Amino acid sequence: MKGKVAVLTGAAKSGSIGFAAAVRLAQEGACVVVADLYEAGFGTLRSAVEAFGVPCVCVRADVSHLREVEAVAEVVAQRFGRADILVNAAGGSWAIGPEDLEDGPPSAFMGVLSCPVETWRRILGVNLDGTFFACRTFAPWMIRQGWGRIVNFASVAGRAGTRPTETFSSGPYAVAKAGVIGLTKQLALELAPYGVTVNAIAPGLVASWRGRRALQELSESQRAEMEARIPLRRLGTPEEMAELVTALCSEELGYLTGVVVDANGGIYRA
Amino acid sequence: MRFAGIAGRVAVVTGAAGVIGRAVVCKFLAEGAAVAAVDLDDAALQRLAETLPHPQLKRYPADLTHEAQVAEVADRVVEDWGRVDFLANLAGGIPGQPWMERGFEPFEAVDLARWRFVLDANLTTTFLCCRAFVPVMKRQRFGRIVNFSSIAARQGSVRVGAHYAAAKGGILGLTKTLALELAPYGITVNALAPGFIPHGEVRGEAEALVRRIPLGRPGTPEEVAAAVLLLCSEAGSYITGATLDVNGGLYIAP
Numbered sequence: 316m317k318g319k320v321a322v323l324t325g326a327a328k329s330g331s332i333g334f335a336a337a338v339r340l341a342q343e344g345a346c347v348v349v350a351d352l353y354e355a356g357f358g359t360l361r362s363a364v365e366a367f368g369v370p371c372v373c374v375r376a377d378v379s380h381l382r383e384v385e386a387v388a389e390v391v392a393q394r395f396g397r398a399d400i401l402v403n404a405a406g407g408s409w410a411i412g413p414e415d416l417e418d419g420p421p422s423a424f425m426g427v428l429s430c431p432v433e434t435w436r437r438i439l440g441v442n443l444d445g446t447f448f449a450c451r452t453f454a455p456w457m458i459r460q461g462w463g464r465i466v467n468f469a470s471v472a473g474r475a476g477t478r479p480t481e482t483f484s485s486g487p488y489a490v491a492k493a494g495v496i497g498l499t500k501q502l503a504l505e506l507a508p509y510g511v512t513v514n515a516i517a518p519g520l521v522a523s524w525r526g527r528r529a530l531q532e533l534s535e536s537q538r539a540e541m542e543a544r545i546p547l548r549r550l551g552t553p554e555e556m557a558e559l560v561t562a563l564c565s566e567e568l569g570y571l572t573g574v575v576v577d578a579n580g581g582i583y584r585a
Numbered sequence: 586m587r588f589a590g591i592a593g594r595v596a597v598v599t600g601a602a603g604v605i606g607r608a609v610v611c612k613f614l615a616e617g618a619a620v621a622a623v624d625l626d627d628a629a630l631q632r633l634a635e636t637l638p639h640p641q642l643k644r645y646p647a648d649l650t651h652e653a654q655v656a657e658v659a660d661r662v663v664e665d666w667g668r669v670d671f672l673a674n675l676a677g678g679i680p681g682q683p684w685m686e687r688g689f690e691p692f693e694a695v696d697l698a699r700w701r702f703v704l705d706a707n708l709t710t711t712f713l714c715c716r717a718f719v720p721v722m723k724r725q726r727f728g729r730i731v732n733f734s735s736i737a738a739r740q741g742s743v744r745v746g747a748h749y750a751a752a753k754g755g756i757l758g759l760t761k762t763l764a765l766e767l768a769p770y771g772i773t774v775n776a777l778a779p780g781f782i783p784h785g786e787v788r789g790e791a792e793a794l795v796r797r798i799p800l801g802r803p804g805t806p807e808e809v810a811a812a813v814l815l816l817c818s819e820a821g822s823y824i825t826g827a828t829l830d831v832n833g834g835l836y837i838a839p
Contacts, residue, residue, distance in 0.1 A: 316586065343586055500837045507799030507834045519823070546768030551823035558589060558820040565586045567811035570780075570804040573837045577827045581768045584761040584826035585839070 316564065317344030320395045322387070324349075324378050324449055325405025327356035330524030332468065333404030334360060335557035340402075341367040343561060346395060350376040350387045350449075351405065353416055370394075377413065378405045378445030379437070381452075388452045397460060398453045400564045403467045403495075406442040407525055408488035420529050424479045427486035435487045442491035443498070450502055454511065463511035464564040465502065469495045471519045471579045483529035492517075496575055503573030512572035514563050519579025522550040546581030588818035592617030595666045596817070599649060599714055600675030600733075602629035604784045607637075608806035609673055609813050614639050616814060618671065621645055621662045625676070649676050649710035659717035671817045672718045673731045677707035679749050690746040700748045707752035708759070715763060719772070728772035729817040732760050734828060736780045740836045744794075753778075757828060764826030773825035775816045779809050780832025799834030 321340045326333030326349040334356070337347050341364040349360060349371070357373040364371035374390050376383040391398055405411070408425075410418050425434065446467050457463025470484075473492025477484040499515040506513055520526055520541070530538055542548055559578055562568055577585050596613040600606040601622035610633065613620045619641040624630045627646035634644050643665060647654040662669060690699070711732050722728025737745045738753035757776055764774040781794055782804045795803055812831045815821050830838050 503834050503837070504799050508801060510800075512800075546765050547771075547773075547823065547825060548769055555819060555823045558818070558822075559815075559824075561586060562588070562815045562818070562820040565811070567586070567808065568815065570800065570808035570831050570833050571812065571829070572800060572834045574830050575838070576824065576829065578821075578823045580823050581764050581773075581825040584764060585828065 316340065319345045319399040320348065320391065320397050321345040321400035321402065321564070322348045322350065322391060322398050322449070322453060323402040323404055324445060325351055327351035327353040327360050327373065328524055329356060329359050330527070330553065331404070332518070332521060332523055332553045332556045333402065335553035336402050336404060336560040338363050339557035339561045340400065340564065341369045341371070344369060345400060347371045348387070348391050348395070349373045350378060350384065352377050352413055378448060379440030381448045384448040384452050398456045399460065399463060401449055401453045401463070401465045402560055403446040403449055403465070405445050406468055406491070408438055408485040410525060411441045412437050420483045420532060424482045425485040425487070426479060427490060430485065430487050438485065438487040439491045439494070442488065443494040446495050447498060450498070454502070454506060457511045458506070458509040461510050463506070463509070465511065465513040466560050466563050467495050467499050467513070467515040469499070469515040469517040469575060471517055471577070471583050474517050474575070474577065474585060475583050499575065500573050507572055512569060514571055514573070515575045516556060516559055516563070517575050517577050517579065518551055518556055519582045520545065520550045521553060521556060523553050526550060544582065549580065551578060551580060588616050588814045588820065590819040590822070591814060591817060594670035595619045595621065595668050596671040596673065597621045597623060597662055597669055597718060598673045598675060599623045599710065600677060602626050602633050603675065603678070605779070605782060605806045605809050606675045607633060608810040609675065610642065611637065612807070612810040612814050613671070614641060619666055621666065623647055623649065623658055623676070625649070649713060650705045652713055655713040655717045659721070663721055668725055669718050669721050670725070670727060671729045671731070672714060673813050674711045674714050675733050676710045677733065677752070679703060679745060689744060690748070692747045695746060695748050703748035704752045704755070707749065708755040711756055712759060715759070719767065722772050723767070723770045726771045728767070728770070729821070730763065730772065730774040731813050731816050732756050732774070732776045734760070734776040734778045736778055736830070736832050736836050739778050739828070739830065739838055760828070761826045768825055773816070773821065775821070775824055775826070776828040777809065777812055777816070778828055778830045778832070780804055780830070780835045782806060782809055797835065802833065804831060804833055
């Protein structure tokens with residue numbers, strides 16, 4: 316992975332899956348580009364990545380706007396002239412927009428029937444459009460290079476839907492992540508002839524900053540009940556997801572494409 | 586990349602003398618694990634050991650359709666290595682020639698004896714090996730089991746026959762249920778479903794199949810081995826009850 320250029324969206328917040336993935340890819344020797352709205356995290360990320368002796372370029376971008384993603388591509392073009400790896404980690408059902416970056420989870424479940432249309436658009440915009448825009452922008456580079464790895468983040472919610480008792484997910488989020496799964500499969504077929512693989516990871520509950528924040532809202536017994544529902548009896552970690560991202564970007568796993576890797580502790584067995 | 590969490594551990598690989606088995610053995614050794622190589626074919630195991638001399642490789646010839654032989658292998662492996670961290674159940678296939686030479690066995694040509702033979706070779710061996718090695722993994726409160734299914738179980742197949750597809754489908758049910766039962770002990774259980782991984786030259790009907798693979802080529806034993814390592818490594822530590830398709834996009838799973 317040495318010398319390869321990895322573009323990650325949603326990787327600036329310390330404690331996020333994207334952040335862990337950026338650091339892990341840097342450890343393998345990849346140059347890192349991060350597109351994120353969360354500028355406050357750029358400094359911490361840069362020092363974590365640069366500790367491995369590779370460059371780290373951070374660009375402020377709202378991935379739900381195509382022109383902002385294209386602006387990221389211009390920076391990458393000038394700085395590196397190539398992009399080998401794309402990890403679409405920007406997303407979530409809250410704390411994803413310019414106005415709610417620091418917010419906690421909503422207090423009540425939001426379904427597809429109860430969500431404001433604006434919220435629907437925001438969630439679909441970041442999770443699904445954002446992934447689509449980044450793929451559209453960087454896939455042509457990979458086609459030219461004859462090699463590429465795209466890893467998208469889906470969710471167990473995109474596999475199986477989310478129940479109204481699960482207050483920290485949401486209906487629109489489940490729909491958006493199902494869309495990411497469809498996008499992954501379709502892109503895998505379109506890009507396979509060029510040596511570009513496209514896969515998705517569908518995590519269950521992960522102890523990311525967002526996951527931990529959500530758990531704070533629960534009583535101890537609710538939390539124990541939640542963990543007991545997970546066969547492995549624990550939440551996943553951002554580091555485990557980062558390890559998985561890195562494996563999917565490796566040369567050796569180049570025969571996997573169009574795959575959704577369920578990393579959910581056994582809670583949903585596709 | 587290096588797969589974290591492999592070095593210093595002990596892997597049992599069944600069907601180790603086969604083409605994919607050999608690649609899995611090599612990969613585990615390369616990543617620093619000790620390997621107990623199990624196979625029915627002792628001569629092939631000896632060739633494996635001769636061409637792959639390594640202090641961390643030991644061979645255990647056994648017919649894994651016999652419960653007593655499986656139990657004996659398990660005892661010896663624990664005696665020799667002290668623990669078992671990974672179990673890769675590759676033993677199986679369609680005994681006889683590979684389908685490229687053998688030709689298709691239509692459903693009505695599969696009699697009960699043949700059906701039992703193929704189910705035994707694939708599903709029963711996997712069941713018996715899990716049975717034999719789970720107790721030690723439970724004691725350790727750590728284990729990674731990778732069961733070999735097939736694209737034939739995922740989408741059906743007009744090439745390999747109903748017996749093989751049924752056996753490999755049975756492995757998926759076994760995998761998911763074992764995943765649930767063993768998760769509380771820190772043991773993950775997953776299935777791999779390889780696509781077309783030829784053992785030799787690709788010709789005839791197989792060439793047409795390769796043309797239908799989106800990545801435009803067959804898979805290699807090394808690529809399947811890498812997927813085994815993924816599921817055993819820290820990259821796979823939150824994955825259980827899953828089926829990982831390694832097929833170059835030939836079958837896009839639901």
